[in-house]
Amino acid sequence: MKExxxxxEMQIGLPPEQFAAAFPFHFALDLNFKFLQLGSTLRRICxxxxxxxxxxSVFKSVRPAGEISREWIQKNHTRFFLLEHQNTHxxxxxxxxxxxxxxxxxxxxxxxxxxxxxxxxxxLRFEDFAIHDPVADxxxxxxANKLALTDAKKLxxxxxxxxxxxxxxxxxxxxxxxxxxxxxxxxxxTDNSVVLTDAKGKVVWVNAGFTRMTGYTLEEMLGKTPGSLxxxxxxxxxxxxxxxxxxxxxxxxxxxIINYTKSGRKYWLASEVQPLRDEAGQVINFMAIQSDITERxxxxxxxxxxxxxxxxxxxxxxxxxxxxxxxxIIQLFNPAAERMLGYxxxxxxxxxxxxxxxxxxEVAARAKELTAELGREVPAxxxxxxxxxxxxxxxxxxxxxxxxxxxHFPVLLSVTxxxxxxxxxxxxxxxxxxxxxxxxxxxxxxxTVSELERFNRVMLxxxxxxxxxxxEINEMRAAAGQPPAYPSALEPSENNPPQT
Amino acid sequence: xxxxxxxxxxxxxVRHHGEPMWERIKANxxxxxxxxxxNENYADEITxxxxxxxxxxxxxxxxxxxxxxxxxWVLHTAQEGYGGLMSAAGKTLxxxxxxxxxxHSRMTMFFPKLQPPHFECTDLAxxxxxxxxxxxxxxxxxxVVGLMQSLGNNSTTRSPCDRSPQKPKGRNTTFLx
Numbered sequence: 001m002k003e004x005x006x007x008x009e010m011q012i013g014l015p016p017e018q019f020a021a022a023f024p025f026h027f028a029l030d031l032n033f034k035f036l037q038l039g040s041t042l043r044r045i046c047x048x049x050x051x052x053x054x055x056x057s058v059f060k061s062v063r064p065a066g067e068i069s070r071e072w073i074q075k076n077h078t079r080f081f082l083l084e085h086q087n088t089h090x091x092x093x094x095x096x097x098x099x100x101x102x103x104x105x106x107x108x109x110x111x112x113x114x115x116x117x118x119x120x121x122x123x124l125r126f127e128d129f130a131i132h133d134p135v136a137d138x139x140x141x142x143x144a145n146k147l148a149l150t151d152a153k154k155l156x157x158x159x160x161x162x163x164x165x166x167x168x169x170x171x172x173x174x175x176x177x178x179x180x181x182x183x184x185x186x187x188x189x190t191d192n193s194v195v196l197t198d199a200k201g202k203v204v205w206v207n208a209g210f211t212r213m214t215g216y217t218l219e220e221m222l223g224k225t226p227g228s229l230x231x232x233x234x235x236x237x238x239x240x241x242x243x244x245x246x247x248x249x250x251x252x253x254x255x256x257i258i259n260y261t262k263s264g265r266k267y268w269l270a271s272e273v274q275p276l277r278d279e280a281g282q283v284i285n286f287m288a289i290q291s292d293i294t295e296r297x298x299x300x301x302x303x304x305x306x307x308x309x310x311x312x313x314x315x316x317x318x319x320x321x322x323x324x325x326x327x328x329i330i331q332l333f334n335p336a337a338e339r340m341l342g343y344x345x346x347x348x349x350x351x352x353x354x355x356x357x358x359x360x361x362e363v364a365a366r367a368k369e370l371t372a373e374l375g376r377e378v379p380a381x382x383x384x385x386x387x388x389x390x391x392x393x394x395x396x397x398x399x400x401x402x403x404x405x406x407x408h409f410p411v412l413l414s415v416t417x418x419x420x421x422x423x424x425x426x427x428x429x430x431x432x433x434x435x436x437x438x439x440x441x442x443x444x445x446x447x448t449v450s451e452l453e454r455f456n457r458v459m460l461x462x463x464x465x466x467x468x469x470x471x472e473i474n475e476m477r478a479a480a481g482q483p484p485a486y487p488s489a490l491e492p493s494e495n496n497p498p499q500t
Numbered sequence: 501x502x503x504x505x506x507x508x509x510x511x512x513x514v515r516h517h518g519e520p521m522w523e524r525i526k527a528n529x530x531x532x533x534x535x536x537x538x539n540e541n542y543a544d545e546i547t548x549x550x551x552x553x554x555x556x557x558x559x560x561x562x563x564x565x566x567x568x569x570x571x572x573w574v575l576h577t578a579q580e581g582y583g584g585l586m587s588a589a590g591k592t593l594x595x596x597x598x599x600x601x602x603x604h605s606r607m608t609m610f611f612p613k614l615q616p617p618h619f620e621c622t623d624l625a626x627x628x629x630x631x632x633x634x635x636x637x638x639x640x641x642x643x644v645v646g647l648m649q650s651l652g653n654n655s656t657t658r659s660p661c662d663r664s665p666q667k668p669k670g671r672n673t674t675f676l677x
Contacts, residue, residue, distance in 0.1 A: 116584025125588050126599050137606050139585060144610055147504070147538040147581055155535040 022130050025092060029055050029105040033070055036104060041128040042092075046085045059083045062091070073105060074098075082112070090122065110135050116143060193269075193290040199283045201225045201247050213292055215262030226288070230269075232260040243273070250275050250283040256293060268297040320411070320432040323418065326425055328353035328382030340411075340434055342404035353382050354430065357402050366397075386428050389415040398435060410435040501547050502611055503536035508577035509550050510536065512569055515576070517558065529553035538581070541613040544637060563642040570646020593652055594629055597621045617644070 014022065024041035033055045042049060049058045056068045063082040066072050073096050083092045094109015110133045113119060119139070126136055187194045193210035197203050203221040211217050216229060231240060239257050246253040252274040259269045270293045276285040314321055320337035324330050330352050333345040341357050348356070355363070360380070367380035370387050378387045388395035396414040403409065411432040418427045470489030477485055484490060513522045526532075529549040536542065551569070555562040578586055589603055590596035597619060604616040617635035633644050 116582070116588070118584070119588045120584045125590065125595075126602070127595075131602070136585070136588070137609065140582075140606060140610060143582055143585065144539055151503070151507075151535065151537045151539075155537070158535055 195288040230259040268294045504538040506536040512572040566642035567646035570643040571650040574650035
């Protein structure tokens with residue numbers, strides 16, 4: 001059985017000022033349900049709620065719902081009431097009670113807010129509430145809940161983002177692992193040497209290719225720097241210094257260097273070294289992929305020597321050596337050609353054809369000759385120079401070259417076809433010698449012979465005259481009955497044949 | 501201190517220097533908490549470490565960092581979380597300060613571990629008041645200076661603060677004029 005509430009023994013009445021301070025939102029209704037008095041704060045914020053105004057025109061009951069009347073209040077007065085001020089929509093929560101022995105209904109309550117912004121909107125301050133009123137506390141609870149919800153949402157968002165990031169990271173790691181597995185297989189089976197060191201350059205792993213190349217096993221290499229075992233007397237110290245410098249900076253590099261196998265055999269090594277970093281960017285390993293390039297280096301040395309010989313021949317030759325591609329574009333123009341023609345190689349190579357220093361009329365005339373000789377149309381142009389050479393026939397003849405400054409000089413030009421493997425024509429080579437001096441010598445010789453002939457003729461005439469004079473003397477002496485003074489000049493006869 | 505304080509420091513750093521800077525400061529302070537919960541109580545030491553790290557990394561003296569933090573608290577944190585309640589607490593600085601003890605008292609009902617400071621105003625004049633600040637926490641007086649400056653700017657009463665720290669009878673008391 002429910003225990004009956006303990007009835008206070010003392011009757012406590014509050015003076016009006018204290019009552020107003022304790023219940024700033026109270027109101028009292030008279031017999032006709034008109035306001036008798038209202039709390040000061042309520043009067044301030046609900047301007048139409050003034051003594052004498054009808055309660056039903058100012059407020060309506062939200063809970064319980066019903067038409068406000070004295071009888072209805074009487075019937076429901078034990079219930080919790082939620083009233084709404086019709087103008088401001090302010091909600092008042094509280095209870096109705098009838099003053100004992102008087103026909104006055106008193107409402108004790110306070111506003112109900114769900115957001116602290118409503119307090120601001122109604123221009124309310126904490127001082128407008130009774131200190132015992134829990135409304136402000138409820139607002140703080142509500143606010144704290146909102147903050148907690150915001151925090152929870154933020155946390156949930158962050159966790160969701162982290163989860164998505166973890167999923168992405170996981171996928172990335174799986175891809176990386178698959179990639180790593182593939183790379184591991186490649187590294188293990190490749191012919192290249194693969195070396196993995198720690199950040200200080202000490203070997204932590206080498207592949208089988210390394211062992212095949214150097215003769216050193218993984219166990220022999222572990223914890224050592226590769227250079228300490230592989231470098232030797234002919235290893236370039238500047239390259240070694242560069243490698244140390246790059247490793248110290250944590251940067252990758254490519255070098256070609258002489259190393260030595262375990263058995264002491266020298267070999268050339270091409271090495272590409274790359275740093276491997278952790279997520280913070282710190283170098284944790286270096287990976288080197290290396291290949292034996294000894295054969296290539298040997299070929300290069302040979303090629304270098306051959307090239308040097310060819311270069312010396314081209315540069316030292318007294319002949320103009322001019323090579324073209326199949327279209328006639330000059331590919332080589334040696335120093336002798338530069339001297340002879342006054343063009344620089346850079347002006348000619350890749351830009352000009354030999355037509356630049358030939359006389360067009362000479363080329364046209366030669367084209368006509370070749371057309372007749374070969375029985376097919378040979379156009380005047382580059383083909384004129386190479387038509388015979390293409391047939392594998394020697395083509396050596398005199399041409400007139402035109403210098404850059406316009407003067408002419410004779411040359412003897414020999415054209416040869418350049419063949420690649422399988423007989424494919426790759427271009428043409430022209431070797432031209434300057435005939436200017438030879439022509440000059442020939443001229444001198446011709447002139448000397450002509451002079452000698454003239455002299456000879458003069459001498460013959462003189463001798464003929466002397467003979468005639470001798471004969472005249474002989475005839476004069478014969479007429480005087482004297483023997484001839486010049487028997488050798490007697491007229492030819494059987495006993496005196498002519499002397500030559 | 502409750503998480504709301506640490507969140508306020510986070511908000512101040514992120515607003516002015518970006519999220520990566522906050523993560524850097526947290527790492528420097530050795531704080532691993534991802535999200536501070538407003539209504540959760542955290543060790544005071546975390547807040548001190550965070551403020552010290554912010555001061556170091558942002559190269560701002562600790563005192564100025566706390567003043568900035570006090571201003572930020574009023575301008576953003578309190579406004580965004582408790583703007584309506586703050587307005588209800590008073591339109592002028594003296595009125596606000598008068599209501600502050602009740603505000604703190606009510607707060608302790610919801611946050612049982614809250615150890616709020618105590619404020620008392622004396623010598624109220626037309627354009628000045630003397631604020632007595634008592635706290636069991638050391639070194640947060642500049643934070644109160646920032647709070648008061650910002651409150652003054654927000655209310656109808658401007659409040660340039662003149663601080664004269666005193667420590668009568670071993671209590672951490674600061675007078676603000």
